[in-house]
Amino acid sequence: MDPVEQMRENWRRKAKEVGKNFVAPRASEIDARGEFSWEIVEEFARHGFLRLLIPKQYGGEEGDITSFCIIVEELARYCASSALLVVVQAVGTMPVALGGSEELKERVLPHLAKKKGLICFCLTEPEFGSDAASIRTKAILEGDSYRINGRKCFITNGGVSDFYTVFTTTQPDRRIEGITGFVIEKGTPGLSVGKIEEKMGIRGSNTAEVILDDVRVPIRQRIGEEGVGWWLMMRTLNRSRPAIGAMAVGVAQGAIDYLIQYGQQRDWFVKKEVPSPSLLEIVEMMVEVEASRAIVYKSAQMMDEKAKGIPVQMFSAMAKYFASDIAMKVTTNAVQMLHWEGLTARHPLERMMRDAKVIQIFEGTNQIQRAVVAHTLLKGK
Structure with missing residues (x-):
């Protein structure tokens, strides 16, 4: 090895x-x-x-x-x-x-x-959701610092972080070429945490509104030059979406592992039929999970190899939306296989199903990921 x-x-x-x-x-x-x-x-x-x-x-x-x-x-x-x-x-x-x-x-x-510090990524805004090009949080240069005003929503770890990576518009008329990132420290005057969201799934993560009210940020805390924020966001998300896909694969695999354990304890698979219908259903789930795993690690490998001439953003988007769609399908079917037992908190399957639904939505909804793939295909032609 x-x-x-x-x-x-x-x-x-x-x-x-x-x-x-x-x-x-x-x-x-x-x-x-x-x-x-x-x-x-x-x-x-x-x-x-x-x-x-x-x-x-x-x-x-x-x-x-x-x-x-x-x-x-x-x-x-x-x-x-x-x-x-x-x-x-x-x-x-x-x-x-x-x-x-x-x-x-x-x-x-x-x-x-x-020092075990935590950092969060502040992009989503109330008015625009997944439309990252339409950021309204403004950063205005005044002397040797920027004055930042705006609101970010659904920010994971927004209420517990030591640092906030915040994306703003410094030149609104230039759309993506006017986006600039900053790092803001916890405790900076004007930076505060608003509503903490109560979510249906992934409930153990902190999801918060981040409020920026006349926050003064020195130029030295700007990430790169003005206007490079969009490209930094895309480079970041292209690398993180395979990991979101991997999370979905893990959730789906955990559901299958639990189904097999549960079925063995109750002799599901000891039937005259060889193999049993329950086992065949699990086999179908496993095939789809392996397909998800393959595209997740293909996209990760592309990032690690810094592949040239290959639209890595397309494979990254595919990994996220395909794996999370399969996780939703697998966990829903797993709950169904346990009948009314699957609805209870005695088993982890209903939690896994709720978590899978969240994965379909965050880090860019699956609809957005499909749009990325479609745009890349058309651009390639």
Whole structure:
């Protein structure tokens, strides 16, 4: 096994152990209480999951996108809320790592890597949802700082983060070429947290409104030059969407694992028919999950290999929407197979079904992902 594959297998082993021994026993309670778990933060930080994509020179692990997906998938088998913590930390970090100045990297990345700091990604706004090009949060340059005003909504970890990666418009008339990113620290005057959302699924993640009211941000906290924010967003989301797909794969795989365990305990598969109808239904689910897994890791590999001349954004979008659609299908069918038992909180399947629905919507709805694929296909022709 070459060193890269060995590294990835080490991450898989570690994530599998943490998922089974630490996350799984807490998953039901995390969902029932709907509260952010600082215990999970401590455990994930201890194992390096929250500094995975930070370069080693700043105290990180310098892992690759495939390792990122592996960790998320293994954790999501037991608890999607917990797996999302790894994703959000990476998404908030990537714009800084990809486009920040050396001064900004030195200020932010070591804090995240060594002090268990959290960071979130602030893009979605009340009026425009997934239409990232229509950002209304404004940043106006005044001397050596920017004055920022606006609202962000449905921000994962928005109420618990130490740093906020915030995307604004500095030149509204230029649309995507006028988008600029900033890093804002918790406690900055004018930065506040509004409504905390009560969600149907992934209830253990903190989802909040972030309010920016005359927030003063020094130029040194700008991520790159003015107007490069759109490209930083796209580079970030192209890398994170395979991980969202991996989360969906993990949820679906967790549902199948539970079905098999449940069925074996009740002799579902000991029938005159060989194989039993129940087992055949699970086989169909497994084929679709493996297809999801294949496209997720194909898109991750493209990112790691920095493939040239290939529309990586199309495969990234495909991975997200296909895997989450399959997760929704698999978990719904799994609940159905348990009949009325599947509706109860005694079994994790109804939680997995609710989580799968959220995955179809966040990080760009599946409708948006299909539009990305369609646009890429037409552009290619």
